[in-house]
């Protein structure tokens with residue numbers, strides 16, 4: 006609401022300042038004129054890890070972390086997961102509205118006409134060692150696509166931007182599947198455009214000698230739902246990287262590769278792989294309590310728990326739990342679910358977790374489903390990156406077309422030496438640490 010303001014009195018000078026408040030927010034630049042001395046730089050905000058800083062205005066994804074709400078373009082995630090396909094949700098995130106039947110058909114045809122990757126990219130992939138981590142291969146290969154489509158540098162051209170968005174959404178499943186098969190030593194499988202987005206991905210992953218791969222429809226739908234749940238999550242670490250790198254007008258391939266690199270960390274998308282590792286380490290329900298005690302004593306973290314924004318329950322985790330049961334009807338129960346449920350129960354009742362508002366997040370159950378479907382843990386984070394590509398691109402497009410945005414460049418509080426002068430080699434004393442180590 007306009008016409009709201011704060012009055013701030015600088016107790017160093019006694020001067021008062023009126024700062025406009027819009028959307029419950031003050032502009033950091035409005036603090037700059039507040040100075041104790043005219044020669045000073047002016048007041049800044051200090052916010053390591055962006056705990057309380059809005060970096061953009063966005064109309065894409067809404068999260069209310071205290072109430073466990075997630076909406077894409079206003080639509081609740083629960084309704085989208087129940088009623089839409091991933092292709093519809095991708096269209097929604099990028100264009101702001103759900104497609105009509107005609108628009109959806111055109112969109113799917115457009116995506117399908119870009120699913121192949123250039124043969125040189127295939128050869129590039131073949132250069133990786135047999136045991137290369139699929140996420141590392143994914144990150145590098147997405148960046149390498151920038152060399153295949155040099156026109157992608159013209160990021161201010163909307164026609165080119167749109168073509169690169171379509172190419173990236175179409176090609177990431179192909180790259181991901183090739184990364185997976187490379188690790189297993191299997192020949193790469195070309196896309197089959199008769200199939201849906203998720204079915205085709207499963208075809209490229211798992212087709213062997215059969216003339217046509219037909220995915221189990223329950224598993225294909227489960228994967229499609231998982232893609233919907235992972236498609237966007239407003240200004241998370243990797244999306245912030247996408248916007249930050251993109252703000253220098255770097256091309257979308259290298260920007261997206263940087264975002265995927267951020268996603269690969271164990272505190273972000275890499276958590277799904279870590280959850281499986283943790284459940285393996287715990288092994289049986291009997292070991293859950295001692296493991297929780299280890300977490301409480303600060304020796305380790307409960308992977309798949311906690312979130313910067315959700316302080317109630319991650320709504321995606323609830324849908325994933327439901328999806329897991331559908332998958333288990335087909336694949337049989339993954340015994341790790343029993344350990345996960347026991348872990349969740351103990352943690353949700355324990356004061357340590359209650360006090361810190363730590364709840365299962367999207368990664369807690371996703372790995373268990375992926376494993377039941379036949380995925381190796383090393384591909385889990387790549388499975389996150391495929392749908393998040395849509396969110397990264399929607400956010401990138403919004404950033405590029407936002408007249409308020411500029412190259413991203415935070416300030417710092419310098420805490421190093423004041424000016425000093427370079428001594429000669431002979432004048433330099435041996436540092437105390439070097440003496441202690443000798």
Ligand code: CMC
Nearest residue numbers: 272273274276306307308309310311312313361366367368
């Ligand atoms: N296990 C045990 N303690 C935890 C955990 C956890 N998973 N997460 C947070 N805490 C504790 C933390 O030690 C701190 O305790 P204290 O106040 O005593 O110092 C308190 O809870 C607050 O944590 P924080 O580190 O300030 O929270 P954050 O917002 O900076 O971190 C997080 C969020 C997701 C990085 C963190 O909860 C975490 O590391 N979780 C495990 C990794 C994980 O599952 N990541 C996936 C996130 S969801 C998918 C995605 O979007 O990437």
